């Protein structure tokens with residue numbers, strides 16, 4: 001099942017997490033889960049990302065674990081082998097999308113234009129990451145896409161904060177947003193797990209109707 005529509009309904013915010021030291025991986029995941037956020041997009045931006053994926057997959061089963069920053073087919077394979085339950089890319093090429101579609105996990109491809117949305121839709125996917133959300137046009141751009149293409153659900157990511165997240169979440173074609181603000185690098189390095197849990201609690205509350 002390649003479509004990730006169900007993945008987007010797990011949490012109002014998908015934390016985009018970058019971990020340098022794999023010794024922090026399990027603690028970060030547990031801190032997020034303790035705050036009520038049970039999904040992670042772990043970016044493949046660091047040399048130790050696959051090790052962190054394996055650790056979280058093995059020790060924090062309550063987390064729905066995705067791999068982010070998937071730029072090439074080989075990265076997709078390695079991430080799934082390491083335990084990634086879904087894949088996220090900042091953008092897509094026909095080669096990368098075609099390969100990810102052969103894998104047995106949901107994929108959340110990144111798009112930034114209407115043409116890219118249409119190209120991904122042609123492959124049968126109705127859930128997409130809108131990236132970079134802020135610079136690419138923000139809530140107004142996402143809302144405008146919904147007029148001709150109302151059946152696609154987006155996870156806007158990039159430049160979003162707790163203050164701006166509601167502007168996206170109120171849109172009918174937005175299921176959740178993504179952001180790195182829940183796991184600041186200095187909080188990870190300092191072992192400030194309570195801060196991360198608090199940011200997760202704040203993010204989880206964004207999905208509660210006023």
Ligand SMILES: O=C(O)C(=O)C[C@H](O)[C@H](O)COP(=O)(O)O
Nearest residue numbers: 016068069090158159160179180
């Ligand atoms: O690495 C990837 O795969 C990406 O798609 C980029 C990240 O999702 C954004 O860089 C997060 O943006 P911020 O929340 O503004 O930090």
